[in-house]
Amino acid sequence: MRLRRRRGLVxxxxxxxxxxxxxxxxxxxxxxxxxxxxxxxxxxxxxxLEAAEELGHLSGESLSGAVDQLHENGLLxxxxxxxxxxxxxxxxxxxxxxxxxxxFHYATQDVKYPxxxxxxxxxxxxxxxxxxxxxxxxxxxxRILLPRPRCPELATPYDEVLYARRTRRxxxxxxxPLEVLSALLATVFAPVDYIDCGRCALFRRTSPAGGARQxxxxxxxIRNVTGVRPGTYHYNLREHSLELLSEGFTPEDATHFCAxxxxxxxxxxxxxxxxxxxxxxxxxxxxxSYRVMLLDAxxxxxxxxxxxxxxxxxxxxxxxxxxxxxxxxxxxxxxxxTPLYVLAAGYPAPEQTEAPPMAEVETFRRTDxxxxxxxxx
Ligand SMILES: Cc1cc2nc3c(=O)[nH]c(=O)nc-3n(C[C@H](O)[C@H](O)[C@H](O)COP(=O)(O)O)c2cc1C
Numbered sequence: 001m002r003l004r005r006r007r008g009l010v011x012x013x014x015x016x017x018x019x020x021x022x023x024x025x026x027x028x029x030x031x032x033x034x035x036x037x038x039x040x041x042x043x044x045x046x047x048x049l050e051a052a053e054e055l056g057h058l059s060g061e062s063l064s065g066a067v068d069q070l071h072e073n074g075l076l077x078x079x080x081x082x083x084x085x086x087x088x089x090x091x092x093x094x095x096x097x098x099x100x101x102x103x104f105h106y107a108t109q110d111v112k113y114p115x116x117x118x119x120x121x122x123x124x125x126x127x128x129x130x131x132x133x134x135x136x137x138x139x140x141x142x143r144i145l146l147p148r149p150r151c152p153e154l155a156t157p158y159d160e161v162l163y164a165r166r167t168r169r170x171x172x173x174x175x176x177p178l179e180v181l182s183a184l185l186a187t188v189f190a191p192v193d194y195i196d197c198g199r200c201a202l203f204r205r206t207s208p209a210g211g212a213r214q215x216x217x218x219x220x221x222i223r224n225v226t227g228v229r230p231g232t233y234h235y236n237l238r239e240h241s242l243e244l245l246s247e248g249f250t251p252e253d254a255t256h257f258c259a260x261x262x263x264x265x266x267x268x269x270x271x272x273x274x275x276x277x278x279x280x281x282x283x284x285x286x287x288x289s290y291r292v293m294l295l296d297a298x299x300x301x302x303x304x305x306x307x308x309x310x311x312x313x314x315x316x317x318x319x320x321x322x323x324x325x326x327x328x329x330x331x332x333x334x335x336x337x338t339p340l341y342v343l344a345a346g347y348p349a350p351e352q353t354e355a356p357p358m359a360e361v362e363t364f365r366r367t368d369x370x371x372x373x374x375x376x377x
Pocket of ligand 1: 261
């Protein structure tokens with residue numbers, strides 16, 4: 001029987017132990033590091049006797065026992081087995097996303113909710129819930145206290161806003177009034193109310209957030225807002241102010257932030273969502289919670305896009321950005337505070353040259369629409 005090393009496999013050290021972690025669907029296994037050497041001899045379908053020749057310096061008997069054990073544990077797969085077939089399917093489907101993305105996805109599947117005594121919709125302040133700082137602030141920074149104007153545009157009917165939202169990559173040079181930026185920041189990021197979680201106060205926003213921990217801070221890189229000098233700022237949501245972090249922000253800076261995407265140069269401002277890891281980790285020690293952080297960023301992104309649209313702005317967002325450039329410019333250590341998502345807005349240009357053309361009959365002809373063909377009579 002020929003064997004091959006499972007493709008879905010990640011090895012690492014954890015707490016001083018060497019761990020081999022198969023995925024999808026496998027448990028992490030603590031092993032002697034020699035397991036890695038044995039596994040590497042099974043890159044392609046290999047007879048264990050052939051592998052023994054390659055691993056001649058290891059004693060034959062213990063090697064054969066180790067190979068059996070690696071097979072039993074699903075780290076070596078038998079040619080033609082159902083496990084091998086499923087591993088090949090995994091390899092094809094996840095392609096270049098493996099191992100980084102596939103490992104995170106599968107290694108965090110099927111995790112029990114941390115506190116099984118509590119229904120999932122209750123925010124608990126259990127023993128593991130260590131203290132954390134509710135608000136990020138830069139007390140020494142220069143600041144602009146923001147106005148709180150009434151914005152009648154926010155009363156635009158929901159369906160009008162929903163269907164008007166589009167990603168806008170062409171912006172005019174018309175400056176965004178400070179009142180508009182202020183209304184956007186307050187609506188998306190400021191506290192709506194405060195709750196008692198048993199241990200401390202937490203706040204809620206207009207977007208849902210895992211455990212109401214609000215681990216995502218908003219940093220604003222301003223280029224074209226009336227009455228505000230270009231620069232990078234932190235939105236202090238407790239005070240409703242902009243705290244100055246660094247002066248100056250050019251179209252080139254905006255483009256460079258956004259992984260050199262040209263459209264970003266025209267945005268009046270960018271908003272960087274940056275995660276304070278400890279705020280979420282201190283309540284949810286399971287690594288699955290990192291997913292929650294990403295989901296939280298998505299919720300805020302959608303609220304940002306809808307609110308910006310209601311205010312007459314053209315929103316955009318990008319998952320592609322230069323993380324370390326952004327972190328450095330904002331003074332984030334990129335360890336405890338790390339950027340996750342970049343949002344942008346400005347007044348939309350009447351002609352959206354960056355927008356894709358609408359699909360036509362010819363487009364659908366080239367498209368595999370799936371489903372069952374309907375026979376015309
Ligand atoms: C998470 C996320 C990341 C995105 N990243 C980029 C990006 O890097 N560059 C870009 O031009 N558009 C980006 N977009 C915009 C999408 O391309 C856009 O939403 C999509 O084409 C659908 O168009 P719509 O937003 O007008 O509905 C991103 C959107 C989302 C939700």
